[in-house]
Amino acid sequence: MSAAVLRIALDMPLRRLFDYLPPPQMPLSDAVGQRVRVPFGRQRLVGLVMDHADSSDLPAARLKAVLEVLDASPVLDRSAVELLRWAADYYHHPIGEVIAAAIPKALREGAPLIAMEERWTATAEGAEAAAKGEPRRAPKQRELLQLLLARRGASASELSGGLMEGWQDAARALAKRGWVASTEQPLLPADTRDAETASALSAVNISTDGVAGPAQDAGLDARKKAPVLAPEQAAAVARVSDSLGHFAPFILYGITGSGKTEVYLQVVERVLARGQRALVLVPEIGLTPQLVSRFRERFQSPLAVLHSGLTDSERLQAWRSAYTGHARVILGTRSAVFAPVPELGVIVVDEEHDASFKQHEGGFRYSARDLAVVRAQRAGVPIVLGSATPALETLHNVSTGRYERLSLSRRAAQAVPPRVALVDLRTSAVQGGISTPAVQAIERHLADDGQVLVFLNRRGYAPTLLCTACGWVAPCRDCDARLTVHRASERLRCHHCGADAPLPTRCPQCGFLVKPVGQGTERIEETLAQLFPTVPLVRLDRDVVRKRGDMEAAMRRMHSGEARILVGTQMVTKGHDFPNVTLVIVLNADQGLFSTDFRAPERLAQTIVQVAGRAGRGTKPGEVLIQTEFPEHPLLLNLLNEGYDGFARVALEERAQAAWPPFSRLAALRDSAPTSDAALEFLTDARRLRVPPRSIQMRGPVPAAMAKRAGRYHAQLLLESADRTALHRFLSVWLPEVEQLKSARRVRWALDVDPIELF
Ligand code: ADP
Ligand code: ZN
Numbered sequence: 001m002s003a004a005v006l007r008i009a010l011d012m013p014l015r016r017l018f019d020y021l022p023p024p025q026m027p028l029s030d031a032v033g034q035r036v037r038v039p040f041g042r043q044r045l046v047g048l049v050m051d052h053a054d055s056s057d058l059p060a061a062r063l064k065a066v067l068e069v070l071d072a073s074p075v076l077d078r079s080a081v082e083l084l085r086w087a088a089d090y091y092h093h094p095i096g097e098v099i100a101a102a103i104p105k106a107l108r109e110g111a112p113l114i115a116m117e118e119r120w121t122a123t124a125e126g127a128e129a130a131a132k133g134e135p136r137r138a139p140k141q142r143e144l145l146q147l148l149l150a151r152r153g154a155s156a157s158e159l160s161g162g163l164m165e166g167w168q169d170a171a172r173a174l175a176k177r178g179w180v181a182s183t184e185q186p187l188l189p190a191d192t193r194d195a196e197t198a199s200a201l202s203a204v205n206i207s208t209d210g211v212a213g214p215a216q217d218a219g220l221d222a223r224k225k226a227p228v229l230a231p232e233q234a235a236a237v238a239r240v241s242d243s244l245g246h247f248a249p250f251i252l253y254g255i256t257g258s259g260k261t262e263v264y265l266q267v268v269e270r271v272l273a274r275g276q277r278a279l280v281l282v283p284e285i286g287l288t289p290q291l292v293s294r295f296r297e298r299f300q301s302p303l304a305v306l307h308s309g310l311t312d313s314e315r316l317q318a319w320r321s322a323y324t325g326h327a328r329v330i331l332g333t334r335s336a337v338f339a340p341v342p343e344l345g346v347i348v349v350d351e352e353h354d355a356s357f358k359q360h361e362g363g364f365r366y367s368a369r370d371l372a373v374v375r376a377q378r379a380g381v382p383i384v385l386g387s388a389t390p391a392l393e394t395l396h397n398v399s400t401g402r403y404e405r406l407s408l409s410r411r412a413a414q415a416v417p418p419r420v421a422l423v424d425l426r427t428s429a430v431q432g433g434i435s436t437p438a439v440q441a442i443e444r445h446l447a448d449d450g451q452v453l454v455f456l457n458r459r460g461y462a463p464t465l466l467c468t469a470c471g472w473v474a475p476c477r478d479c480d481a482r483l484t485v486h487r488a489s490e491r492l493r494c495h496h497c498g499a500d501a502p503l504p505t506r507c508p509q510c511g512f513l514v515k516p517v518g519q520g521t522e523r524i525e526e527t528l529a530q531l532f533p534t535v536p537l538v539r540l541d542r543d544v545v546r547k548r549g550d551m552e553a554a555m556r557r558m559h560s561g562e563a564r565i566l567v568g569t570q571m572v573t574k575g576h577d578f579p580n581v582t583l584v585i586v587l588n589a590d591q592g593l594f595s596t597d598f599r600a601p602e603r604l605a606q607t608i609v610q611v612a613g614r615a616g617r618g619t620k621p622g623e624v625l626i627q628t629e630f631p632e633h634p635l636l637l638n639l640l641n642e643g644y645d646g647f648a649r650v651a652l653e654e655r656a657q658a659a660w661p662p663f664s665r666l667a668a669l670r671d672s673a674p675t676s677d678a679a680l681e682f683l684t685d686a687r688r689l690r691v692p693p694r695s696i697q698m699r700g701p702v703p704a705a706m707a708k709r710a711g712r713y714h715a716q717l718l719l720e721s722a723d724r725t726a727l728h729r730f731l732s733v734w735l736p737e738v739e740q741l742k743s744a745r746r747v748r749w750a751l752d753v754d755p756i757e758l759f
């Protein structure tokens, strides 16, 4: 006999769903997306209903029943469930683990979907009794009854939070007589702006015309006045607004400071005016208080902010606020692409080229940008991918007509693009990593009241500790890497595994004095302090920014003008607006010019353009100096002469010739093991399992460029094909076999579909 079953996803590394019998009263049609508790071996697990079926392949006797349904309504709506299934298919990853990435931990552990609170109210009998002055003998009970009548009830937390001490006993006694009662009620987020929101919503303006006009005319949700848009901005807002209500992918391609954020704000405003909500994704490092406050200042509507720095309970709260529809704008990093957004109207992905949108650790390696496009397509809403340096994949999508390009070619606020020049390190005098022309430029800009930004993508004091007598360099025991000198803390640290040791003064091999070689930000800070002893400096890198607030403190010193020079890593390149920075110096553009990774030139060009974009954002003209040993390198010349657009054109031609993405598709099977042999053995076994069709090339296995990391050996097997469908078809038959390999148990492995870093 066959019985209807629920097909349930459990957080397990298995590529399948599990069949369970539904509870008798459960309407199956509403079951999808609900959480259930099920028996699994000796455990009880929380799972998510993905589907239901009329019968199971399992014999009826072996089917177990769902123990409990946790939600009255689905945690995920049908489109979210479909997106997750799509992601599990595309990334060839177990659905249970995909869902685990999408839902806050607290919910996976069974926390209620909507926060409930215990609320006490007086009953009609209670009101009558109180009118007669009851209960006469119990002043405490009388006081509570009066209080509940006067306030029309109170929550347990309000009562405990100062309304009345020791109210519990009185409440129990009153409840026994039927004079008060308690209920569990959904807790509304304690947002002080609730009232304002309600009034803003009731006054929603449905009209979407007049797109070019300033915001105060178009939407009533504006709290801070929006500037009048420049013509290109207005055109971009109009194009996206015209597409509200159906899928349309846009790339908002505008140099830094050209007003992209302003375009997002005004598009979001129109979406809110339609009674819909917006999902805004930003890179990990881009989610700065500056950006969040621009959204907060502009809109009265509540915001939910989701990022990796939240505690589990903060994340649950933000998620609930999105789920209930309380939040109207959901702003978040990578995993926010899975956030529930009822009445979604638009998706924005800021800095869409940023590598942090790709999850590159753990098992489920997804691209939040790519999933955002899929989500927009499924939801039938426009998506705006913004960048000053779009990914080559994205630009390719423009040239094939899949995406529409919206350009912002001018800077807002009268700023002009900076002048960019190369400094030849071979012919210039260099002191502590800084060339004489750079020093002179700094002097000039400081004298002109400008601020200076010095960029170096390497933290620490020096990347190498060397013995000049015997040639010894301090190595990491667990990695194929050198230890970095950290002078202030007097430590040697490995930037790959975190190994940490005291800084020796003498060579452990021959006893001669050792010396730091090369520069990190810490040393540059020291050199600048010697060159400009009276000029206040700020350094910004992961060593100085350790907790929330550190970054803001550094930013404040720059903004107030107290600090004049900012030295930093990648951290300084994004999301911050320093109107007074007039000079940017890129100390070393050469890492990346000769890398084995085919994406290295793209990343280098993006970094240079992004950091250069920090110069001259205000009204003063900016200047950018790039130090290099290879001033004739075509990439640098091309970038200098034709900008990112010119670079991208040449780089895409090169990709086409070499048949790299976007002209082919990649998937990397990667692993790590305690020995190099074990790492290679698994991949060799995997390769031998199946001969792929001719349209697919398998390359490797090869050890990673830095094979040994944190004591484990890394290797990879690359699959490449011009035919995406063929590649995925092959992966779906091959991977289940790979999983079964005996050697798979001796390694840690993961499949990376569309990898963005190759080693
Ligand atoms: P992006 O996101 O492209 O870097 P922003 O939106 O942050 O650019 O704009 C850069 C600066 O110009 C900001 O200070 C912003 O307030 C200002 N700005 C943007 N658009 C306008 C406009 N239409 N009129 C006046 N100022 C603007
Ligand atoms: Zn030595």
Ligand code: ZN
Pocket (backbone or CB within 6 Å): 476, 477, 478, 479, 481, 494, 495, 496, 497, 498, 499, 709, 710
């Ligand atoms: Zn190490």
